Structure formats: structure tokens, C-alpha cells
Amino acid sequence: MSTLIHYFSFSFVQYAFIVGVLISLCSSLLGVTLVLKRFSFIGDGLSHVAFGAMAIAAVLNLSNNMYLVLPFTVIAAILLLRTGKNTKIQGDAAIAVISVSSLALGYLLMNVFSSSANLAGDVCSTLFGSTSILTLTKAEVYLCVILSIAVIAAFIVFYNKIFAVTFDENFAQAVGTHASLYNLVIAVIIAIIIVLAMNLVGSLLISALVIFPALSAMRVLRSFKSVIICSAAVSVVCSVSGLLISILAGTPVGSTIVAVNLFVFVVFSVAGKFLK
Template identity: 30%
Template sequence: MLITGTVTLMLELFKYSFLQRAVVVGMFTGSALAILGIVVVMRRMAFFGSGLAHIAFGGIGLAVLLGISPFPVAVIFSVCAAVFLGYLRTQNVSEDTSIGILFSLSMALGVILLSLGKKGYGDLTSYLFGDILAIGKYEARVMIIVSMIGMVFMYLFHDHLAYFTMDEDYTKLMYPRMKFVYFVYLILLAVMIVLALKILGVILVSALFIIPAAAGLIVGGEYHRAFWIALAFVNVSIFAGIMLSYFLDIPTGPAIVVLEGGGFFSILFLKKK
């Protein structure tokens, strides 16, 4: 049944370009976010990442109001927010508190701006939960290229980021450019999160950079092994999620997240036994 279903889906994939795109874009974006996410999980920045996604919603609202493409505005909005968060840290406001404030402020602003915009509330659901099947050719190209940049960056600097997480002072002493490398990492993370909103939306996107990374670290046990497990985990989840949503006619994003969450807890309980 499963094998027949898989073969049928593969044949369908060749028939419908939107399904081909969904699988390819999902796997590229998911892979890049899974490996960027390992550093997020180790540095305990899950709230930061999730906060950036919600902050991007304000940018989407602004773009809809101005009648321009929402994702470039959302990217700029999130990158500026990341820099502003850094500034607030210097003003003795903790990162958690700043994100908590900007998170709700930007969401509220996004809803107000969307309601004032030409498209009104009609698009709200797609921004909140995403729609991988509705990704256009141009968006797909941008997402694949940025994902490849993210993966190459992680290939080159994964050791540096692990060292920086483990011992900031020592890493700065041994590698004075580390602050810049970390800054580039944060920018790439913000851009990838905003692009992935197309797949899972503001509410669910954190599943892409937290769950596979956490599963990789738990199963892998060792930092370098965690990357391969996270990559396998996210690609199987995305492919199976698209397949499941196609056959059961359920929303794709939530199907991916349910499979990831189910997979994570299964791994956790099996590991304990």
C-alpha cells in the first residue's frame, strides 16, 4: 500500500509542476533550516527564531498595505528587528523581554495593516499557516538559491559556531572575525525563516528549524552526526507530509508539522527505552 502510494505520488509529481516545486523547495528550505537550527537549539534561541517569524508578519502587513511584494519587505523588517534586538540588549532590556514585546507589537501591527490593505483579511490564513503548494517559479528559485547559500555557509562555519556556543570569549580570542561570522549567521537565519513562511507560515515555521535539529542532537548524540540525522529527519518529514496531504486532502504545512512532532516524540520515547 505504502510502496504503491509512493510510486503513484512519484508519477503524479512528474505530472504536476506545482507538486514537483513543492517537494524540491520544501527539501532545500527544510535542509537549510534544519542545519541552521542546530545552532539555534544549542544556543537556546528557539524563542528568538520564532519571534523573528512573528515580527516578519508586521512587514507582510506593511507590504500588503503598500501593494508591493510582501516577502522582500518581511525580510528587511526581520533583519532590522534582529539589529534592533541587539540594540535593546545594550539598553539593559533582556533578549526574552525584547522579543516578547516586538513579537506581539509586530503581529498586532500586521493585522491592522492587513485589514487596511487592498487584499483585506482574505490572505491572513496563508500568512499564518503557509501554503507550500502555492509557491511560484520565481519564489522557488529564490528559496533554493538562499537555501544553498545557507547550507554552504554552515558547511564552512559549523565548527566556528559550535565553538562560539561553547565558549564565546575563547572563540573571540582565537578567531577575531567570529563576531562577524555570527552576525552573518543571524542574518541568514532571519532571511531563511521569512522565506520559509511560504511553506509553514508565521505560526508553524519554527517547526522547521527546531524539531529536526532537536531530533538530530538527541539521536546523533554528537554535534557532527546531528547534522546528518536532522537532514534525514526533515527530508523524510517534508516528503511524507506532502504525500499525506495529497492523499488525505489535508493542509500540507500542518501535515508536515504533525509528522515532525510525532517523529520527535517517538524518537524521544524509543531512545529512553
Template identity: 70%
Template sequence: MKEFSLYLSYPFVRYAVIVGILIALCSSLLGVILVLKRFSFIGDGLSHVAFGAVSVATVFNLTDNMVLVLPVTVIAAIFLLKGGTGGKIKGDASIAMMSVGALALGYLAMNVFSSGANLAGDVCTTLFGSTSILTLTKEKVMLCIILSIIVIATFILFYNKIFAVTFDENFAVATGINTKKYNLLIAVIIAVIVVLAMNLVGSLLISALVVFPALASMCVFKSFLSVTISSAVFSVVCTGIGLFISVLLGSPVGATIVCIDILAFSIFYLIGRMKR
């Protein structure tokens, strides 16, 4: 514990802890919605789109890749949610097409146009979040804090509407709720969280950050509110433990957090089985 306290005296470690906790909290709130709407795999598809956008931003040497990555990911999220509900290409197929296509285009762009010498290292960092969480600047931390506060405030403010749209969209329409507007809101939130989470766990592991807390909580709790609260606590605690272990042992941050999620999910699953 003394060694970790020593590490906390360094700004980059404090930045990593702050950003990691905020991303975990936002991802857990989103995960409950996506799992209940049967869109749990959308995070994986969008993360690959974000990877493609990051690759293009790297090729053009953009100093702030958020300028390109966030709008592209938001547009992709809107397309995927619309395709999943009423498009000719249904949800799972459109996610698969966009996921594979963006991943291939991103890797091709980095290979053909990249001027950097360490291509493998750049790709590995983007895919698995190897060290990017420990190299955050103060500006990126502030941006993450602002976006996280917006996401959490939006979820709390529109909780009842999101609840209605998540559980029964047809009933929500019948009661006069503009479901298109709230699905658009959910799509934007998804995109923001995916872009933020790339710094923490990388583009290949984002789905774990979104899905595990929600599924674990559903094993033990039944109501939407209790599952949401449990998911938030689960995600924050697991991310905190993962960051703690990663800093002390020097292990990859994203992979460590996901492994802690898997272990905690197993415990919740056993508790749920015992309750039944």
C-alpha cells in the same frame, strides 16, 4: 503511490516539493545552532515580524513582498541577537515585545487598509501557510533555490567558526575569532530561513520546523556533527512525508508537516530513553 506520481506531473507540486525539501534542510542546520545558543524561540519572534512586513507589503500592493519582508526581518534578527547577548532588554523579553508588537501591527494594517475581500483567508494563509506553498511561481522557486544554496554553502564554509561561536563564545573570542561578525552572519541566515519558511508552514509554525529536528537528534546523538547530520535527515524526511500526505489527502501543508515532526520526535525520544 501512482496517484502521487500523477500529482508530480504538475509543476506546482514539483515546485512545492523542491522548495519544501530545501527549506527543511536549511531550517534543520539553523535549529541546532539556535537550540544550543538558547535562542530556539527567536524563530517565532522573527516570523511575527515577517508577518507584519507581509501585511504592510500587502497594503501597499507590492508585487514582490520580499523587497520589504527580507530587509525588515534581517534588521529584527540582528536586534534580537544583540539584545540577547548584551542589551538592556534581554533576549526573551525583546523577542516577546517584538513578536506581539509586529503581530498586532500587521493584523491592524490588514484590517484598516486592506482592499481585498477575503481578509480572513489572507491572514490564515500567512499565519499557517495553508496553500501558499502550492501557489509558488517559477521565479519564487528560483529565488528559494539560490538563497538555500547560499545558506548551506555558508554553513559548510564557516562550519568551524560557527561551531566555536555556538558552544563557547568567550573561548572563541580568546582564540581570536570575530564573534560579532559570525553572530551577524547567523542573524542574517535566521532571517532568510524564516522568510522562506513562511511559504511552507506559515509564520506561526516556523519554530516547529527549526526546533523539532534539533531536539529529536539531541535525544539520540551527542556530537555536534552527528546531531547536525541527523537533524538534516530528520527534517528532510519528515517534510517529504508531510508533503506527500498533504497532497494526497488535501490537508494543510504546514500543519501536516508539523504533526509528522511531533510523531518522529516522539520516536526519537523513546529511542534516546532506551539507549540511556
């Protein structure tokens, strides 16, 4: 306890927990929708796009890459939504094309134009979020708070519409709901969440942060609202636990949080078998 109190006296640790709680809360909100719509891999696709955008920002020596990464990822989310409905390029194929291309081009740019003396370390930190959560500036924390509030507010305001397009998009359209518009809202919110989550777990592990809490909650609960509430609670607890373990054990932050999420998923899966 004394060790934790000592660490919490540092502002960068306080920033990490503030951002960690907000990101985990936002990530859990739409995880249930993505699982039910069979669109779980969009997190992987958008995270790879974000990695490519971060590589471009690094090449351009931008002081704050968020202003480049966020628009790129939002545009990619919209493109995935559009191409996913194209009969020539189905949703899973579109995600594969965009994600693999972005990841490869991003790494290529970092190799060709990088001036860093530790390229391997930079790439590892970006992909797995090993230290980025502990190097946040006050401006980045403020931006994360603003975007998180926007995401939570949008989810609350559009909750009924998101519920409708999640379970029966055709019926929602038949009763006058603009399903394509709300699918677009979902895609943009997911893009914002992905960009925020990169600082916590890295681009390769983001899907776990979005999907695992939802899957855990769905093992033991059945109603949409209860699953979302449980998913949010599980996500926050796992992120805080992962951060605490990482600080005390000196393990990589992103990998530790994902490992905690995996452990909780196994526990909920076993509990779900007894509750049936």
C-alpha cells in the same frame, strides 16, 4: 501511487517539493545552534516580524513581497542580536517586544487597509501556510534555490566558527575569533531561513521546522556534526512526508508537516531512552 503520479505531473506540486526540501534542509542546519545557545524563540520573533512585513507588502500591493519581507526580517535579526545584549532589555524580552508588536501591527494594517474579500483566509494562509507552498511562481522557486544555496554555503564555510561560538563564546573571543561577527552571520542566516519557511509552514509554525529536527536528533546522538547531519535528514524526510500526506489527505500543508515532526520527535525520544 497513481494519484501521486497524477499530482506530480503538475508544475506547482513539483515546485512545492523542491522548495520544501530546500527549506527543510536549511532550517535544520542552525536549529542545533539555536537550541544549544538557548535562543530557540528567535524563530517565533522573526516569523512575526516577517508577518508584519508581509502585511505592509500587501497594503502596498507589491507583486513580490520577498523584496520587502527579507530586508525587514534581516534588520530585525540584527536588532534582536544587539538588544539581546543590552542590560535593560534581555534577549527573551527583546524577542517578546518585537514579535508581539509586529504581529499586532501587521494584523491591524491588514484590517484597516486590506482590499481583499477574504481577509480571514489570507491571514490564516499566512499564519499557518495552508496553501502558499502550492501557489509558488517560477521566479519564487528560483529565488528560494539561490538563497538556499547561499545559506548552505555560508554554513559550510563558517562551520568551525559557528561550532566555536555555539559551545563557548567567551573562549572563542579569547583565542581571537570575532564572536559578535559570527553571531551576526547566524542571525542573518536565520532571518533568511525564516522568510523562506513562511511559504512552507506559515509564520506561527516556523519554530517547529527549525527546532523539532534538532531536538529529535539530540535524543539519540551526542556529537555536534552527527546531530546536524541527522537533523537535516529528519527535517527533509518529515517535510516530504508531510507534503505527501497533505496531498493525499487534503490536510493543511504546514500543520501536517509540524504534526509529522512531532510524531518523529516522540519516536526519537522513546528510542533515546533505550539507547542510553
